[in-house]
Amino acid sequence: MPMPEKTLPENGYVHGYSARESERLADQAQTLTDLLHHDTHYPTGSRVLEAGCGIGAQTLILAKNSPEAQITSIDISVQSLKKAEANVKKQGLSNVTFRQADIFNLPFEPGSFDHIFVCFVLEHLADPRRALEQFRPLLVEGGTITVIEGDHGSAYFHPDNADAHRAIDCLVELQRQGGGNALIGRQLFPLVAAAGFREVSVTPRMVYVDSSRPALVKGFTNLTFTAMVGGVGPEVEKQGLMSREAWERGIAALYRTAEADGVFCYTFFKATARK
Numbered sequence: 132m133p134m135p136e137k138t139l140p141e142n143g144y145v146h147g148y149s150a151r152e153s154e155r156l157a158d159q160a161q162t163l164t165d166l167l168h169h170d171t172h173y174p175t176g177s178r179v180l181e182a183g184c185g186i187g188a189q190t191l192i193l194a195k196n197s198p199e200a201q202i203t204s205i206d207i208s209v210q211s212l213k214k215a216e217a218n219v220k221k222q223g224l225s226n227v228t229f230r231q232a233d234i235f236n237l238p239f240e241p242g243s244f245d246h247i248f249v250c251f252v253l254e255h256l257a258d259p260r261r262a263l264e265q266f267r268p269l270l271v272e273g274g275t276i277t278v279i280e281g282d283h284g285s286a287y288f289h290p291d292n293a294d295a296h297r298a299i300d301c302l303v304e305l306q307r308q309g310g311g312n313a314l315i316g317r318q319l320f321p322l323v324a325a326a327g328f329r330e331v332s333v334t335p336r337m338v339y340v341d342s343s344r345p346a347l348v349k350g351f352t353n354l355t356f357t358a359m360v361g362g363v364g365p366e367v368e369k370q371g372l373m374s375r376e377a378w379e380r381g382i383a384a385l386y387r388t389a390e391a392d393g394v395f396c397y398t399f400f401k402a403t404a405r406k
Contacts, residue, residue, distance in 0.1 A: 176199065179201065179246045186211050207233050212229050251280065264326045272406060
């Protein structure tokens with residue numbers, strides 16, 4: 132049966148802007164710091180654009196990893212920018228400037244940046260290739276871009292459960308309705324190359340979780356992934372994408388993978404390239 136066509140609120144950001152979502156983003160960033168960011172460091176004096184900074188969860192990592200770089204972090208949401216600025220100030224970081232801006236109408240001159248960083252942003256855009264094309268002129272010749280995205284189709288787990296897979300598929304569908312693509316990770320190489328960048332390189336970053344890794348059990352399986360899927364429950368019920376009973380079974384099954392004999396796997400993709 133075809134899914135109903137609807138437009139989601141909040142500029143297509145399917146997860147919304149609640150306080151709990153802010154906590155989830157912070158949990159995600161902290162949990163995945165080593166996996167996703169251990170090889171992202173910018174030299175002294177570098178001008179870095181972080182596009183779509185949200186509440187600043189990734190901004191904190193960028194600023195700490197490259198304390199002598201000058202980072203400009205933009206987002207379309209004033210509410211998110213206020214949270215990001217407060218988070219950075221709380222950490223005593225002084226190398227970040229925040230600015231409200233639309234990715235598709237960027238207020239910067241060509242060659243304004245040495246590096247561009249984009250994390251968990253393209254998945255929410257209806258035209259991610261055009262966004263990448265907007266970024267390219269802003270780089271100096273030889274400047275770099277880093278793009279990180281997940282891919283919900285990469286999630287697999289033990290014990291396996293059909294309702295859990297259906298719940299994940301509901302999130303993928305809701306994101307599609309909002310103009311996004313929750314399966315975009317697998318597309319990074321062709322997207323970045325098609326936008327005109329060279330030396331494109333993509334590395335998969337798998338999160339593997341079992342009970343011998345309690346920090347990941349809590350930080351990723353429970354507080355990041357399952358919390359993300361569970362957060363769209365009201366919209367799933369509203370649209371009738373799953374029955375309440377099946378949905379509850381699916382979410383319970385995802386939490387079940389966090390028990391002593393459970394296993395959860397998910398893959399992120401990190402692309403780097405040059406102008």
